[in-house]
Amino acid sequence: MSDAQTPMLRLDALRAVYDRLEGKAVVTIMGAVAAELQSIGHRPNFFYLQHAMGLASSMGLGIALTRPELPVVVFDGDGSVLMNLGGLTTLARYRPRNLVHVVFDNESLLSVGGFPTATSTGSDLAAIAAAAGVPRTATVRTLDDFTRAFDEALACGDLTTLVAKVAAIGPSGYVTELALLENRFEFQRWLRQSSPSSSTI
């Protein structure tokens, strides 16, 4: 168990909520988040945006707005959010009730050498999200708090940005066996098959 002294591991946080992801559209950023979620077990409802930093939350918004009955979970990161801070204002503006926006904040750009991001010098992403107008925001530092806050976010029926402070530790490599396009078409098929109406396309 992590506590305030030993930082939470992102991998442990993903494991803690993994079973909750069934039936939900899950969009992750590149790097450690994508590799670690795949290491726990890939599912057809998981999409890993392996580049285009900053746009995972925008993709989540696109899915959430067009599929309002479908719960959407975005696993974002501090480096990516910092590249698209304006996206937080768009998220807040349209306030998709079915979107849970998790930001794993390891205060660094881990996959490119661990250089510190601005969250390491005090920029507070939960406060920025709140100021952007996101109705529910929190920063959590322990596994218990993360799991509880994640479950509350899923249950509450409103847009939540949940910043999870995690250790700047990741897997040894980031390339996985899952081809980008295989993931993309599988995810599309899953999304469309889970649609309540067949009138889309």
Place this chain on the structure above:
Amino acid sequence: MPVSTAASDVIYGALKDCGIRLVSALPETWLVHLIRMAEDDPDMTLVRLAKEEEGVGISAGAHLAGVKSAMLMQNHGFLASINGIVSCAQLYRLPLLMLVSYRGEFGERDPWQTEGGGVTEDLMRALRIPFAYLDHPDHVGRRVRKAQTLAYSANRPVALLLCRDLMWDEAS
């Protein structure tokens, strides 16, 4: 304001005929009527952006979910979206219908539009984004439809350049 309402009507009608149900937009002068039409349309989801690149992600999500979308932006917004276009839409083979107001071409009076205008077409070619001009109301419907058809068959971004001759009502 001499932005053509009639031309905007024709363009919006073409988008509707193509089954577009979501439009992302960042306002610019030539797009004001189109954005208002999307806003007033109960069957259209209008997403107002902080920066155009967000629209690439939003359209990607909408497409995967089975909803047809279009992006409305200025060519400088296209410049601001390039990483998203390359690293999201092209990398993942996602269709993207971009309507790009072509500022800075012949007739432009705003000095600040001219540099972006001068590089727009070369960048589209460099990115291998197929594009066509919308410069007369008579071919708008056909070209929008054909652009969308190619976007879907190729699973790639395509662009339509909204030209001054179409968008701006003035004698000159």
